[in-house]
Amino acid sequence: MRVLVVEDEIKLGNAIKRGLEQESYAVDLLRSAEEGQAYADTEDYDCIILDRMLPGGADGLDICRKLRQSGNKSPVIMLTARDAIRDRVQGLTDGADDYLIKPFSFDELLARIAALLRRPPAFMETKLAFGNVVINTTHKSVTVGGKSVQLSKKEFALLHYLTRHPDQVISKDQIIAHVWNFDADVLPNTVEVFVGSLRKKLGNGHILRSAA
Numbered sequence: 001m002r003v004l005v006v007e008d009e010i011k012l013g014n015a016i017k018r019g020l021e022q023e024s025y026a027v028d029l030l031r032s033a034e035e036g037q038a039y040a041d042t043e044d045y046d047c048i049i050l051d052r053m054l055p056g057g058a059d060g061l062d063i064c065r066k067l068r069q070s071g072n073k074s075p076v077i078m079l080t081a082r083d084a085i086r087d088r089v090q091g092l093t094d095g096a097d098d099y100l101i102k103p104f105s106f107d108e109l110l111a112r113i114a115a116l117l118r119r120p121p122a123f124m125e126t127k128l129a130f131g132n133v134v135i136n137t138t139h140k141s142v143t144v145g146g147k148s149v150q151l152s153k154k155e156f157a158l159l160h161y162l163t164r165h166p167d168q169v170i171s172k173d174q175i176i177a178h179v180w181n182f183d184a185d186v187l188p189n190t191v192e193v194f195v196g197s198l199r200k201k202l203g204n205g206h207i208l209r210s211a212a
Contacts, residue, residue, distance in 0.1 A: 001046040001117060001161060002026040002178045006036030006063065007079065008055050012102075016049070019106050020113075024140060024153040024160070026181040033058035040067055044177050045074045047113050052080035052091075061094055068095035075116035079104070114138070117164075128163050133202055135163060142202075149201050154179065158194050159202075 003020055007013035008031045017029045028043070030036045033054045040048060040063060048067070050060030064076050077098045078091045088099045098112050114137065128135045132145045140156055142149045151159065157179050162170060172188045180186045 001157065002028070002044070002181065003113070004036070004039055004043070004045045004048045005029045006031075006033070006040075006049070006054065006060055007051040008032065008053075009051070015106070016109070019110075022153075023110060024157040025113075026157065026179055026184070028182045031055065033060065033063060036060070037063050037066065039182065040072070040074075041070070043182060044174075046178060047116055048074050048076045049109075049113075050076060050078055050096075052078055052082060052087075061091055061096070064091075064095045075113075075119070077109070077112060077116070130163065130166075135159065144202055151198070151201065155194060155198055155201070159198055 001024075003025050005013060005016050005020075005027060007016065007029070010031075013029050013031070017027045020027045028039055028045075030039060031054075033056070036050065036054075048064075050063055052060045054060055060078060060080075064078070067074065067076070075097045076095065077100055078096045079100050079102060080087065080091075081102045082088075083101045091099045097116055100109060100112060118137070128137065134143045136142070137160060140153075142151055142156065142159065158175065161175065161178050172191045175191050176184075176186050176188075
């Protein structure tokens with residue numbers, strides 16, 4: 001899953017990026033509203049995390065409003081030190097899906113992201129089963145026929161993305177856009193290598209049949 005983080009506090013932004021990457025997310029971290037808007041407009045994200053108070057007096061909520069006006073439905077979490085009820089109401093009214101007050105627990109941020117990502121009815125469960133393959137999205141674990149299979153973080157991220165789009169033909173470009181961050185130097189044959197590795201480890205081709 002690919003996440004956009006727009007946060008100008010260097011330590012906090014870097015901490016969020018590191019933490020999410022350890023949980024197998026691909027993360028693009030930006031510091032300004034202008035960059036955040038540009039990336040959000042041109043890239044496809046599974047979740048967007050926006051700080052409200054950005055450099056130059058910019059408000060991350062403006063990014064959210066513009067995204068919704070353009071028809072972008074990516075889940076948005078607002079981060080802010082503004083804890084007044086009117087601020088939270090404004091954020092949710094103007095298109096945000098969730099609102100997290102600083103300081104916050106990283107575990108809570110993870111839980112909120114996971115909750116947003118499993119909103120579609122088909123993915124309400126934390127365990128997804130495909131034949132004899134069971135994927136636990138909470139513990140980032142996979143079993144085949146009841147036996148644990150060790151996947152790299154990127155392999156798990158790829159498998160998770162594909163299982164969120166069953167019975168669809170997924171192109172290499174779509175996979176790259178959701179499993180790797182913007183700066184990653186990824187070639188189409190890299191995707192083939194990861195898909196091949198998953199097929200070998202799972203021994204169950206039907207999950208990956210839609211992958212390019």
